[in-house]
Amino acid sequence: MTIRVAKPGFFTTIQDLGRYGYAHLGISPAGAADALSFRIANLLVGNEENVPALEMTLLGAILEFEESAIVALTGASCECKAGFAQVPVNAAFELPAGTVLKCGSMTTGARCYLSVQGGFDTPLVMGSASTFVAGHFGGFKGRRLQSGDVLPVRQHGSFRVRSLRPGALDSWRAPRPLRVTKGPQQDWFGPEAFETLFSSAYIVSEQSDRTGLRLKGEAVHPREPSELLTDGIPLGAIQGRRMVSRSFCLSISRPPVDIPRS
Amino acid sequence: MKIIPASDSSLLVVFGNAISPALHERVIALFHAFQAWHDPRIRNLHPGYASLLIDFDPLRLTHDELSSVVKQLALASDSTVDRRAHVVTIPVCYDLEFGPDLLDVAQQAGLSLEEVVRLHSSPTYLVYFLGFSPGFVYLGGLPEVLHMPRLATPRPSIVGGSVGIAGSQTGIYPVDSPGGWRLIGRTPLPMFDPQATPPTRLQPGDRMKFSPIDRATFEDLPRRAEARLT
Numbered sequence: 001m002t003i004r005v006a007k008p009g010f011f012t013t014i015q016d017l018g019r020y021g022y023a024h025l026g027i028s029p030a031g032a033a034d035a036l037s038f039r040i041a042n043l044l045v046g047n048e049e050n051v052p053a054l055e056m057t058l059l060g061a062i063l064e065f066e067e068s069a070i071v072a073l074t075g076a077s078c079e080c081k082a083g084f085a086q087v088p089v090n091a092a093f094e095l096p097a098g099t100v101l102k103c104g105s106m107t108t109g110a111r112c113y114l115s116v117q118g119g120f121d122t123p124l125v126m127g128s129a130s131t132f133v134a135g136h137f138g139g140f141k142g143r144r145l146q147s148g149d150v151l152p153v154r155q156h157g158s159f160r161v162r163s164l165r166p167g168a169l170d171s172w173r174a175p176r177p178l179r180v181t182k183g184p185q186q187d188w189f190g191p192e193a194f195e196t197l198f199s200s201a202y203i204v205s206e207q208s209d210r211t212g213l214r215l216k217g218e219a220v221h222p223r224e225p226s227e228l229l230t231d232g233i234p235l236g237a238i239q240g241r242r243m244v245s246r247s248f249c250l251s252i253s254r255p256p257v258d259i260p261r262s
Numbered sequence: 263m264k265i266i267p268a269s270d271s272s273l274l275v276v277f278g279n280a281i282s283p284a285l286h287e288r289v290i291a292l293f294h295a296f297q298a299w300h301d302p303r304i305r306n307l308h309p310g311y312a313s314l315l316i317d318f319d320p321l322r323l324t325h326d327e328l329s330s331v332v333k334q335l336a337l338a339s340d341s342t343v344d345r346r347a348h349v350v351t352i353p354v355c356y357d358l359e360f361g362p363d364l365l366d367v368a369q370q371a372g373l374s375l376e377e378v379v380r381l382h383s384s385p386t387y388l389v390y391f392l393g394f395s396p397g398f399v400y401l402g403g404l405p406e407v408l409h410m411p412r413l414a415t416p417r418p419s420i421v422g423g424s425v426g427i428a429g430s431q432t433g434i435y436p437v438d439s440p441g442g443w444r445l446i447g448r449t450p451l452p453m454f455d456p457q458a459t460p461p462t463r464l465q466p467g468d469r470m471k472f473s474p475i476d477r478a479t480f481e482d483l484p485r486r487a488e489a490r491l492t
Contacts, residue, residue, distance in 0.1 A: 232308025258296025
């Protein structure tokens, strides 16, 4: 079975949970930016949690289903329609053959996941189907999706589908402070710097992507400027910056959360 | 050796705060020891100039458990690295078309083009680590006269295989990407092939040399070389 991309949306890629074990060769994990929503999408349609699915950013894709398929949408709130009918979120549902699924703009959050029962059938590169756009490999032809792409889907025997209890993700999605741990260069910053960091609100700027989020807000300055020898940077690291725009960087973190498998 | 938690799922092992082959040898020894230990709870290893970042699965391993493994492996892995193990030769065509900044570099260094090429291709460089993009090497050993600031305005796109200089660094852009290094030549050999095992031509801890080739050899080499990196 195949799904045709009529319009790709703003930035749509095939991802799984990432490519590990190659960082020493300059190969970052890639993978779903919101791993929790990604795993939920797969579990809802009866897939294993690491099966390749679509990650859509800010504006969703328009997809043509030549055959019937069971799909699920999770992550950012996004107005999606099958023909003229509104489709559910956080629940698996069946699309009849010939359906055009139209995913619109995201209203809350930036990334939405579409899983299909069986999963997208893209080759594994270094053990993962994740697209690494800057490296030009993985996923579908190593790039973001384009109009006219035809995505292969693996056949699947099981029809066990699930939906999340309404409100199950409310506490997860409610605005709340990000928890942080102090990093290896914490000594470079005085108490007032941490006071600033922990008492300010920050806004995610437009200059953000899958590599990092640039935040606008009160800058955090080190005690004195010093030269840092290059070290590996962990996922989720917050970088203080002396910048005119008074911003600092935070790369997105994947909290170690497990999904209850009821 | 200092062991510092770097995040909720990583430890940073710091051997010092300088760029030196001696410190780096300890980084590589521990890196190799972890590779040989081959534990699925370790997700990624990032060697740096004088540190090793270890990214692990926090649902299956704690900082304390990993910390004691680091101590054991660091003890056992002392001086097991053969420094002459691997010298890789990378052919480079220092043609003005491939090295649009070559004249500029020669002028700033007060050297002739031939001297720049000779100086750049004479040292045996140490591959400190890879990062920034797949297969991108951070090399030590660039002669001081060739040290040069990066371009004020980075180029929006650079062809994979381009060889450049920035600060005290020299390196090769493995894939097409933007970048601000001063370009002095190009290698015809792929530095990165996602289908190959291993996917990169150079590994952390390797020694490497640049070998000057002419334009005819540059055109001919890819046809003679195997598609794979081996």
